[in-house]
Structure formats: structure tokens, C-alpha cells
Amino acid sequence: MGRTVGEVAKLAHVSVRTLHHYDSIGLLAPSERSASGYRMYGEADLDRLQQVLFFRELGFGLDEIARVMGEPGFDHREALEMQRRMLADKTAQLRHMIEAVDAAIDGMERGVTVDDKDKFEPFGEFNPAEYEAEARERWGETDAYKESARRTARYTKDDWKRIMAQQKAVTDGYIAAMEAGDAPDSPEVFAVVENHLVSISDNFYTLPGEMFGNLAEMWVADQRFTKNIDKVKPGLAQFQHDAVKAWVAAKYSK
Amino acid sequence: MGRTVGEVAKLAHVSVRTLHHYDSIGLLAPSERSASGYRMYGEADLDRLQQVLFFRELGFGLDEIARVMGEPGFDHREALEMQRRMLADKTAQLRHMIEAVDAAIDGMERGVTVDDKDKFEPFGEFNPAEYEAEARERWGETDAYKESARRTARYTKDDWKRIMAQQKAVTDGYIAAMEAGDAPDSPEVFAVVENHLVSISDNFYTLPGEMFGNLAEMWVADQRFTKNIDKVKPGLAQFQHDAVKAWVAAKYSK
DNA sequence: CCTTGACCCTGACGTAACGTCAGGGTCTAC
DNA sequence: GTAGACCCTGACGTTACGTCAGGGTCAAGG
Structure with missing residues (x-):
């Protein structure tokens, strides 16, 4: 198999x-x-x-x-649609290149010169960076993202293995708490939240504790995140959210 | 400079x-x-x-x-023609990729799996020979083109220099007539038209006089030609068109 | 006339995405 | 049971530039 x-x-x-x-x-x-x-x-x-x-x-x-x-919000289907558009744009660019070739041939045939700007116009048309921007917009680009990108760029397969194990441990912690019926503001859950925060800060980007709450908001506000998290266990997104919010509230209340 | x-x-x-x-x-x-x-x-x-x-x-x-x-036999013109063909091939490849994306989206939507072979078919090495027939069809290769390609294949650098000078002479003839205010159906202009016809027949492909009118149509009907010709002097395309049409009308009227 | 900022030069090392061995197991097939 | 086709993991090579570093050049402005 x-x-x-x-x-x-x-x-x-x-x-x-x-x-x-x-x-x-x-x-x-x-x-x-x-x-x-x-x-x-x-x-x-x-x-x-x-x-x-x-x-x-x-x-x-x-x-x-x-x-x-x-990206947490990455979706196969959405990606395909983006790729479709990009491929279509690329064919348009090639069409323009063909026109440029025609113009060059034509210019030669009748001994006229083609304008220099026209000569290279099609080469500037297709810029993957443009789409990267779109991809980021779609799946979330922030300063944190940039830092994450910089840091993750150097990670090897083993790093990823380690990180994924770490993430799984955090997730398992939440799930265990959920199943045990722990309250989101119990000390056991707070320990998991702290592990979570540390693992993000260690592996991806500096996440000040105060901002952890904002991230938590996203897990429930943005369908893409919710869906992804709940894939592991329905209701997990909400639970994680509650736990983190409670932790932030307790820690930074005054 | x-x-x-x-x-x-x-x-x-x-x-x-x-x-x-x-x-x-x-x-x-x-x-x-x-x-x-x-x-x-x-x-x-x-x-x-x-x-x-x-x-x-x-x-x-x-x-x-x-x-x-x-390569010693390298020719700008020939290369452009090759590039044109290859660019067309490449667009065909991209079209197939778009179809593959569509198939993937479609498959997801209806929960059907796409055949693995189809999944990667478009990535198959970009082999010009494979698509040559299709590329030619798209491009609308004419007999005139084939003849032109055959003949120009043997042209040397000096031949091209000569030909371009000849083309320039023709163009200059039209411009002179335009600036002198000659009517498109005046004998002076007819002389230029005849030079034009001869230079094409000599250097590129056999152009029966009757068909010269069709070519002239293209100069004004196809933006690419118009733009190119008018680059030398605005209105030149129209003037050349009128002159050739008048000449054809006069010569083949009955 | 002199400075400043935008541009140019030539090394020279860095990087991405593999290509290409080398040395050594694995798997069917006659 | 061994040949031949495949697989593994290093590890170094290659292509097509990116990215400094150290140092001239040039038009504009004070």
C-alpha cells in the first residue's frame, strides 16, 4: 500500500x-x-x-x-482556486510574450524598430510576490507572521518533528483537561496555557502574554482556525479560547 | 548614447x-x-x-x-519564430494545468478521487515536439509562412542587412509620398507599391498581386500591425493600406 | 568648489534547489 | 543464490543569481 x-x-x-x-x-x-x-x-x-x-x-x-x-488557516480547496487564477494570469502573460515576439518579427520584416519599453513589458507582468501577498492576506500575514517566517525558514525536518511533538503535547493537555472536566481557569489548565505560550515563543515568534488573548480570539472568531482546531476534537477551539482568556485575565488583571 | x-x-x-x-x-x-x-x-x-x-x-x-x-547559423528571426512556437507550447501546458486544477476542485466537490496519472499529467516535461502539431494549429501556420521560413532559414547576416535596407527604402517611399501629399492611387505611389510587392516576393514568400490587398487589410485590421507600422509615422498603416488597395483595384479591376 | 546622494565598478562569499556520485542495504526473478 | 533494478543516507558539485564590502563617478545644490 x-x-x-x-x-x-x-x-x-x-x-x-x-x-x-x-x-x-x-x-x-x-x-x-x-x-x-x-x-x-x-x-x-x-x-x-x-x-x-x-x-x-x-x-x-x-x-x-x-x-x-x-499556515493554520490553509485550505486545500482555497489553494486550488488561487492556483487556478494564478495559472490563468500566467497564460495571459505568455500571450503577451507571444505578442511581443510577433511584434519583433513584424518589426524585422518591415525594418521598423520596436519600442524598447514594449520589448520587455511582458517580462514584468507576472510577479509571484504579488500572489504571496494575496496568500498572506488570505491565510494571515502579520508582523508575527514575518518573524515566524524568518525563524521557520531555517528549521529542518527534525526541528519540525520536535515542534510537532511539542504542539501535540500542548493539545493533548487541553484535551485531557476538557475530558477531566477541568474549568478553564483551573491551575491545571493554566499550566497547559503557559506551556502553549512558551512553545509558540520558542518556535515561531515572540508572543507577549498580553497578546495571547488576541490570538485566542481568533481561534473562535475566524472560521478557518476554528475548523482546523476542532478537527482534533470538537469544542477544542472554544475551550482553548476560554482557557487562554482566563489566564490572561488572571495574570494581567491589574 | x-x-x-x-x-x-x-x-x-x-x-x-x-x-x-x-x-x-x-x-x-x-x-x-x-x-x-x-x-x-x-x-x-x-x-x-x-x-x-x-x-x-x-x-x-x-x-x-x-x-x-x-551558433554560426544563428539567426534572430529564426530564433523568434522558434520562441513563438515554444511559448505557444507552454501556454498549452498551462492550459492543461488549469484543467488539472479544475479536475481537482471538481473531485473535491463531489468527493470523487482524481486518477493519479491525470493528477500529474500536465507536469510532464515540456516537450516541444509533442505539442508541435497543436501549436502550429493554434498559431495558424499558413503556406506562406512555411515558404517564408524555408527561405529565410538560409539567409545570412548580410542578406538580412540587405533586406532590411530594402524594406526601409519601401517605407521611405510611402512616407515621402505621404508628405508630398500624393494620392494613394497616384502613379508615384503605385511605383512604391510595386517595389513593396517585389521585395516581399523576393525575400519572403510568393505573394500574388491579388492577395496583396488581403495583406493590406491586416495592416489596419490587426492592431499589432497597425501599431507597429504607425510607430514609424502615424497614419502610415492607413496610407499603405489605401495605396495597396487602390493598386489592386486598378490592376485587377476587370 | 565642495559635498551629498544616487549610481557604477569589481571581487567574493552566500543561497536555493536540486544533480551527481559513493558506499551500502533490499527485493524480486530466473 | 546471485544478478539487476531500487532504495537508503551522506556529502560534495552546480546553476543563477543575491548580498555585502570597499571604492570610484556624476549631476545637483549650497
């Missing part, structure tokens, strides 16, 4: 080395490994690979791709 | 460093240097740069570009 690197490589028209590379930087880690350590790619991995390749075709850097796809 | 790196960079939407790089690897050396050592790019350099950028957009490596452009 699942495909080996070679099979995926052939299927997706990329090199084996490329898949190794994507794995090593944590962009696309196969969901399984065989007993002997072979990478085994499942259906979801292929979907993710397709996304990566679309972004790559559109001129995104691998770190940008990882960042965009790692 | 000539532009500095910064100016060219802005114009062509590339970085100054890129121009330095192209110079250092001998891909695009500015034809002049100012007294103080500044790179000065002339018109021909800009044309070459445009070519380089087209090739680059098409995925060629800089060494390949240098090799192709350094």
Missing part, C-alpha cells in the same frame, strides 16, 4: 532526488515508511505533492510553499 | 546583478563602455537581452542559450 519514490517520481515527472529533497526539508514527508525504511507515498501525499508542484510552477520558493501550506 | 545597467535593469525587469552576471559569463556583453568603465547598452544589446529572456522563460539554461545564440 503506497508508492515508492521511484514510482511517484515517474508519475509526477520529477526526480527521485527532488522527492528526497522535499522530504529532507520537511515539505513533503511520506506518511509511511516500509519496514526496511523505504518511503511510501499515499494518496494524501500525492495530493500534497500536486499542490507543491503547482506552486513551484508558479514561481514560489520551496520555503514560501512550506509556509503557505503550513 | 546607450543605457546604463540600472536603466536597462528597470526596463527589462531584471536585476543589475543579473546583467553583471550575463556580462561576466559572456552571454550579454554591452557593446560599449563609458570612459569611466560604465556598461553602456545599445539597441542591439537590448534585442539580444530580449532573446535571452525569452529563452530563459522557456526554461533554457544560460549555457544552452549561449550555445544556441553562438
